[in-house]
Amino acid sequence: MTQRTTGGVTRRTIIKAAAATAAAQVAGPFVISARGDTPVRIGLDNPLTGTYAALGKNELIGCQLAIEQINAKGGILSRQVELLSEDSTSGDAGTAVQKARKLIDRDNVNFLVGNVNSALALAMADVAAEKKVLMVVPGGHTDAVTGTSCHYNVFRVCNTTQMEANAVAPTLIKNAGKKWYYITPDYAFGHTLQAGLEKACAANGGSKIGADLTPLGTTDYSSYLIKAQAANPDVIIFLPQGDDMINAMKQAVQFGLDKRFHLAGAQQELEALEGLPPEARVGTWVFEWYWNQPNNPHVATFVSAIQKKTGKVPTARTWFGYAATWTCALAANNAKSLDTLKMAKTLSGMKLPPEVSLMPDQAYYREGQNQLLGDLFVGQAQAKGSTAEDLFKVSTIVKGPDAAGTLAETGCKMQWPA
């Protein structure tokens, strides 16, 4: 009995509708009521509480929309699809792993989806590999997921940090200058992102003149900012995410640093910009997906569907969840099987159809790495654009393959089962 979504109805609504069933289920906490036709199950093990709760919830909404659409179009192998969502918490690997095992061992899910937190995604990937379940990572960025720790059955929707770095570096050098100071969150994501930027920056003729590692959950960035400005860089690169990004940017702008330096970074998200006061929405960034893509009817449909559900525009996270869930359905329907190996073979190299890809170029899973390569949106944060929710002005669209580097560079040595 997990929170389920079947055709957009959450489990709780079903319980309200069918009180008798509910009573039976409540009586024995784990007794799963029998169903005539077993649905295909997708298990989402993603944060709903803690630091990443907002991101996790947006991914969940994307998943839910995808499930509705998949079921409306005949489901997976003509069976209905059910989403089982578990709270992995934002950072407790013990819980995330426990929930992954629960979904696989007890609920017999056919697919495992998650996690926003790269570390948890890696831990879950170990479980998925051990249990031979197809896993899709919607939004955990660390390179290792589709790099050194890649698995034949683990696919990823969001970009690697290296791709984000490669996408933004040329624009930054051109617009802002060559001397960069990094404020980097002290965990795998931040490390690889900084390393990626250093590489890309050097390749474009720039250099690093200082860096500070800040722990996840830092509230006061003033000491780091004091150090950063003393180094007198051209650009202060902000790599923290979410609430940390908000704290850092808010304080930097209050210190007036935006008037003295170029503030920029790589990955930026709509969730974070929305949390910033207007005057702090500044800087050059990469969006992995953006809702305001004029002249793309598929995107417009998707945006209005999400707006109908939540009253807000979709973020990159919503799309991650959406694309990840559709990936599961496409894998099974194209392979005409729920066998993990067959589905993985089908997925590798597969292009997402335009109504799922939702960007100028069709995104595809690169063979030998299982990484989705799509477009990246480079541009500037803005206080307010065409609408109150238009907080980012896209200046350049970088094609995924151009940012991805070679397969050898990713460090992935894919092992397929015999």
Place this chain on the structure above:
Amino acid sequence: MTQLILFNVFNGLIIGAFYALMALGLSLILNLSGVINFAHGGFLALGAYIAYSLSPHIGFWGALVVAPVATAVVGLVVERVLIRRVYGRDPLYSLLLTFGLAYIFEDVLRYIWGAQSVPFPIPPALASPLSPEYFFLTGYRLFMVALVAAAVVALFVILNRTKLGIRIRAGTQDLETVNVLGVNVRILRNLNFGLGTYLAGLAGVLAAGMLGLQPTIGTSLIMPSFVAIIVGGLGSLPGTLLGGLLIGVASGLTTMFFPSATEAVMYVMMGLVLLVRPRGLLGEEGRVQ
């Protein structure tokens, strides 16, 4: 270099003042009622969110006045309904109770205001640095320090000059005697809890202007406050103030020279204090045992 150190010392004092404000609220409650209020971070977040919801209607300044009072009202109710029931029982129970409350606070705030950070605008007049050279002295930070100073002065005036305050202080020394003298200890503790949560609410409004406002905003601030109390000395409010300022400065300086020990340094300080002077810098003798 010297300038950098100076920057960091000032900056540490600013942050320390903030820790102190939060720790003073905790300390008030701990001293009179023997309750460690784990939910203090929750009250802080509540104050911040109330201010966020009110400020479009009554402005930042209105919110600054009203939100802490509203937080205190919630505090009075929580004390009246729940906390009161664990007075005089093993401290274990007050710890668990407030621990559970902290969970509930975080979840309810997320339920009402969402998991995503919300922007809390501060008056433009405060939002910029005084001079480019001393850029870290923003109007808001100085205002924060001034307000903390005012709150501290007000608190000490309340405790030393008003009837309520004198009773609170007397009760901290010897609750039984106060009881015998006909002071209603239940009401005293209730009001004292309200005063403590008022300070939490005030800290919340100030924090929201500087940090991203989301449901866990108080969580990372509660441990430094604990340490401030222990370093400063249990039972001593001036000690708590001193403790807050000290750990602020220590953390600030450590960030400069050895960033990865930023948090650890305050615990090292605490260890040293406990080793050399178990009752804390300004703590009263015999209070710890």
Place this chain on the structure above:
Amino acid sequence: MTRLEKPALTAFVWLALLTMPWWMNAIGGYTELASRVLVLGLAAMALNFLLGYTGVLSFGHAAYFGLGAYGVGMMIKFVVPSTPLGMLVGVATGTVAAAVLGLLIVKLRGVYFAMVTIAFGQVFYFIAFRWNSVTGGDDGLTGWKRQALDLGFTQVDLLGNDRAFYYFLLFVFALAVGAMALILRSPFGRTLVAIRENERRARFLGIPVERHIWLSFVISCFFVSLAGTLYALLNNFVDPRALRWDQSGNFVIMAVLGGMRSFWGPLVGAAIFVVLQDYVSSHTENWMSFVGLFFVLVVLFFPRGVMGILARRRATDATKEGA
């Protein structure tokens, strides 16, 4: 107090534990959940050695739990791929840290003791969290796995076989619980109960109270770090949250919920807590409210815990029969 629990209850507990993989699956749980109950149950019982039998409230036991976990993880990852050796190092790390910090805090009492244990526990949390190059920081310690157990004549596959691992856990659990029972029944154990009952009386009967509290703290942390090593082996992963203060709070609530005055109480509490959390968090994303509410209800209505209520009911029944 010489006899910890009725033999019938003890027999029942062992029977339930021996068969848990079957009935846990039968009621819709999963073997991993059973393993978790066992590991966290051991942690709660270890905490209760100090809390219930010495009367000292530590709110920082997660630190030693986590040190055990990091000890075994780092040993297997960096030094020797051996499960028992890793455990040995994990337990030693946690115990030594407790022995040193214990010296600083044994003079404190009550709420202050709790506060200082929390704060010191946080030191280890921040070390694990910040010392990225060694501990993996917030990403956790990955890239290692529990190793097969080499018994000389045969190998026990702990990694691939859930059941085998469960019984390995149960074996360690049994040793630890047996040792705890032995200590609690001994003259030394009685001095601890004496301290819990009346510290002043204990001191003036010639018990060096500080030294005995220190010993009890160290022993308790020894067992909690053992539980920590098992937790790491269970997850094949360690992250700093294993040593954060909210984990300590969970141990305390398990002990209180099950009943601090009962030897098996904390295990019962852990079982209820783990299963309930698993169940509620699958049902609603607002599970934190339920857990919080659960804390509040336990404090207000079940301060003696499940075993305490059962014991009292038995006592009342006996009185009624007598009358």
Place this chain on the structure above:
Amino acid sequence: MSAERRPAGAAAPLLHVDNVSRHFGSLVAVDRVSLTIAPGELRAIIGPNGAGKTTFFNLISGFFPPTSGRILFAGTDVTPMPPERRVAMGMARTFQITEVFPELTVRENLRIPLEVAAGKRLALRLSAADDARIEARIDELVAMGHLEARAHRPVNELPHGDQRTTEILTALALSPRLLLLDEPTAGMGDQETYDITRLIRRLHRETGLTIALIEHDMRVVFHLADRIAVLAEGALLGEGTPEEIARDERVQAAYLGEEVHA
């Protein structure tokens, strides 16, 4: 321990309190008191409320250290020693407010000090012989307190008098050389007072145990004591046999307003 009879002025004192003071801030609770107690003596310490009697006991037993002065026990300077070391040297005490192990039975209350006294406080098991010896001692003590019928019940379920008796028995279980009793009959009815008085008297007469007791009930004091010391406002006002004290005018002045039972 030896069972010498009656105090002998010449014998080395068992307890020698040498010019001891204790200040609490500006309050002088005990003011330069000197006192000796000979082996086998039963000494009562009396004085009006707030005279510093309990503080004086706390100094002797090591509850807190004196501000100045020395305390010698059996010829050894015990001033810097913590309570448990004084206990190990043979000093045992009871408290004004009963201090027992409330949730434990009478027998368990007695077993703990017996094991400590036998040097087994850190032991993980007792030999059968040790255990038998301890069981026998428990039986003996229980019989001495006439608690046979209630020995298996938790102490907090017993009447007040039995709880106080249990506390005295736990102190006796240590086989002390000096027993300090702080108001053993506090809060007791006539019958209970009588029983306790008899118990103390028996201990003193039959085993020659050295006892110092603080007592408010003058019937008890004059019935039991070999010598009486009077404290007032922290200072030693007088010392002597019950007869001498009864006649002392200063003592009577100090007790002005308080009834003196003789």
